[in-house]
Amino acid sequence: MVSIEHVKHLAWLSRLDLSNEELVKYHIEIEKIIEYLDRLDSITLSDVEPRYYKKSVSEFRNDQVLETRTDLSKTTKNIKDGYVKAPKMR
Amino acid sequence: MTGIVRIGVEIHCQLTGLNSKLFCKCRGDYRNDLPNRNVCPICTGQPGTMPLLNNKAIDYSCMIALALGCTIPSEMGFYRKNYFYPDLPKNYQITQYDSGGIGSVGSNGKLEFGKEYARIRRIQLEEDPGRLIYEGGDMDTSFYTLVDYNRAGTALVEIVTEPDFKDAATVRAFLNKLTSILEHLGVCNTKLEGSVRCDANISIDNGKRVEIKNVGSFREVEKALNFEIIRQESLSSRNIEIKSETRHWDNERKVTKQSRAKEEEQDYKYFLEPDIPIVLLDKSYLNSIQQTMPELPDKRRTRFVEEYHLSDHVSQVLINNKEMADFFESAVRIYSSPKEIANWLVSDLMSYIGVSKTDETSLTDLKIGPRHIAELAKLVDENSISRHTAKSMLNRILRTGEMPSQLVGQFDSSKIIDEKILTKAIEDTFDSERAAVIDASSNPSVINFLLGKVLKLTKGRADPQIALSLIMDKLNKN
Amino acid sequence: MNELWSLSAQQVSSRVRNGDFTIEDYVFQLLERINAIDDKIKAFITVNDDALETARKIDTKIKRQETIGPLAGVAVGVKDNICTKNIRTTCASKLLHEYKPPFDATVISRLKERDAIIIGKLNLDEFAMGSTTEFGSFGPTHNPWDPNYVVGGSSGGSAASVAASECTVSLGSDTGGSIRCPASFCSVVGFKPTYGSVSRYGLISYSNSLEQIGPIARTVSDIVMMMNAISGHDENDNTTHFQKMYEFSDASDLKKPVRFGLVKELIEGSDPVISRLVYSSMDLLSSAGFKWEEISLNSIDYSLASYYTIAMAEASSNLARYDNLRYGFDCQPEGYEWNSYFSTIRNNFGDEVKKRIMIGSHVLLSGYYSKYYLKAQKIRSILRQEVKKLFKYIDILISPTMPVLPFRLGEGIDNPMKRYLIDANTVIANLIGIPAISIPTGFNDKLPIGVQLMADEMQDQLLLSVSKIYERIAGVRRKPDFI
Structure with missing residues (x-):
């Protein structure tokens, strides 16, 4: 069971401003999907390890500088004096 | 509680x-x-x-x-x-x-x-x-x-x-x-x-x-x-x-x-x-990281004690500030007198830059470097200047960045405190400034004029306090 | 010369070298064709204004007998979640409608270096989340075999444009079948290489640990040609590996007899029309002298749940960056409290994306992490072990690409779980990183059916060689009627 309160919480964690209508609709669908995913619960895999891709240190990038100077004013209109303009913090 | x-x-x-x-x-x-x-x-x-x-x-x-x-x-x-x-x-x-x-x-x-x-x-x-x-x-x-x-x-x-x-x-x-x-x-x-x-x-x-x-x-x-x-x-x-x-x-x-x-x-x-x-x-x-890692403070302190025969305390004080420890070793490389150099750093240089402000003040902001301190230590070791002169010199070169050896002429020995030498200079002055000596009895400000002359004669090396009291004595005797 | 748009990439590349026609003529015909038919198909989001200009430049190179790249002139369509410098890259999302990336994806630079022509950007489900190409902000793509039917997805534009000959080859991305599903539904070839064969630098992430860029074409040979251009180690993608050039020959790697394994569970789960077709293909392979047997994959029961858990978890994190500050559309932040600005902006995601982000958040919550996400990762390990064992005596696994026939647009749209289940056959390759291909194998009436071949990881060459044989023995090649 997934409560509508929980879906509300997920929407907050995801920063989605859902209308009540959306909330009701998503609640039904999300609950069905999570119920399907719950089948993962029916097997125990305590002795299995996930598999990871691994590399040694030398395979990662060397500490070299390449200046790109990406111009953010080409991708956003919210620019002031070279800064990116963001909403207020309170 | x-x-x-x-x-x-x-x-x-x-x-x-x-x-x-x-x-x-x-x-x-x-x-x-x-x-x-x-x-x-x-x-x-x-x-x-x-x-x-x-x-x-x-x-x-x-x-x-x-x-x-x-x-x-x-x-x-x-x-x-x-x-x-x-x-x-x-x-x-x-x-x-x-x-x-x-x-x-x-x-x-x-x-x-x-x-x-x-x-x-x-x-x-x-x-x-x-x-x-x-x-x-x-x-x-x-x-x-x-x-x-x-x-x-x-x-x-x-x-x-x-x-x-x-x-x-x-x-x-x-x-x-x-x-x-x-x-x-x-x-x-x-x-x-x-x-x-x-x-x-x-x-x-x-x-x-x-x-x-x-x-x-x-x-x-x-x-x-x-x-x-x-x-x-x-x-x-x-x-x-x-x-x-x-x-x-x-x-x-x-x-x-x-x-x-x-x-x-x-x-x-x-x-x-x-x-x-x-x-x-x-x-x-x-x-490979372990082997190429720079020397850590604890090891360096031990090395300072063993290699330079510094006290544990002095070593620790130097090493607390890596720049100071580096400064020390650079100076020692120029002139190998570890104790003398450490002394200059710990007692004089540190009080100058203010140990409590090491967060902000950097040694690299100073006008002097290891060469200066090494030379200062050398001059003292060779008895070319007294420790007292060296201290005055340090105060000056901290401001100007001049090399100590260049200043030896100006700070060429300690103040003249020898009463015989001073008395000789005062007698010479009294001989050449007779009118002033006579005025001095009625006008005390002339005494400063006489002191000035004595200082000039000794190229500024006369200890003014001693010279002044000798002048007063001599005037009273006259 | 007429119908240059119907040529394969191999033909284009060799014939422009011979001077049979100019690249300009060929590109012009393609652009005309897009103009004429794309209203019905809606494969393109953006047509590249510079395509003709680029064509002329390469023509000049040919005229001057300068060295030209192996893909000279070939018109490539690109899924609109692959970054193209200064050409908008939207992911079919309102949040990126105005986004012009400041850089080219590695695959794009490699295509350009080889003198290919980027003809345009192709439709998809928003952020590649879907199996039908109905869920994008530009509306659905229609199936060239019948415009009332879905095209598959999420690389629907990439498959439809190649099927309808609006471009010669295309690039898609495959997170759980997103290349193979639309390839199957459109009767074209779609290849998902071994994880790490092709750089993902510039592929806008949906689920990093699952997805790969791959080619879609009308022939296996064109797939090989594209793979030689785009694959290999890239210093901008830490997960890539070095890769030899692929051979075109279908015999070079077959020093020993190829053994096929038909995956029982996937046949049983399919529409009977599809299973029958697969069995008749197996008969064709048998009569050509190939051995095959039915094999079983037990961990399949959990693979889909594992797939959706991982994909949604990674997506919820990948899509967090869309807050409209550094890039996005015009919406002044002034006066908004930041949380409410973010939430307002992000509500512009479509339904499917919002749902997946929320479920992804759910499975990563500290209280649920080991129940879902960690478990899903462990199932990947188990599935991998099981498949690895099979590959000790089987070379190629075979199954239907899709368990269902293409269905009508909008059908079952209110039952998302049912929609998710159709990915069952394709997600396996993504979960364990092995190469997989869908090859056109037949039709039910006018609706295409594709068969999926999978090989062990790094056995892409073997898979491509066998695919050429399969294509010759059991494949079909038709053009959609209205074309």
């Missing part, structure tokens, strides 16, 4: 020794740049980009972990710490964590400082966020925020201690030792603004834990902690419950302030960053 204080600290130290950022090729040195000029698609979180881990940052973080006696795992991983905030270009931070056996670069360490020690819980390598600027200067009143991503993605090492400290002074001593280690490793220039930051947590008598954030420099930590200890003790003495909370250090007013009402409990939804493979830290790699 004072209860049992338990303090733990979290230090963020920027790896300023790197050329580039942690996950992209932008410059690691973002200071003195116009806003958003030191950025690329990766550090501004453009869609389609992936982190490109800097292998030197791995080296540096391993060096720190080794220096702090940590256990280093054979494999380490990077995780996403998911939370929204406008200074985070991806709305998650790539950091380290421990889950399912894939941990961070170091854990379970221990750092001794003086007779004390602190346990290190964990060390992790992570990226710094961008910088927020509140238009109008205040988070509460500004109508919008400005973001500069120049800092975003620079490499940080976070060091978390157990709550092992009993008072603020001990924390300070720990931080001094840590600073010296970071400087010796060459991974962090701790003097750069914002290169080391410290958060603390504090509880009294096993009470609720209070977090203190936003402490800008190591020097402020002691003040913030002392304030907080007094605040908490004052609350307990009045039987007011201490809340578990996060408080911010107000650098202007020197108080801790309650942060705004805590939002709901954060759940960072950690999971392994899929675009960075697990990093293998095998034995041969760690051995």
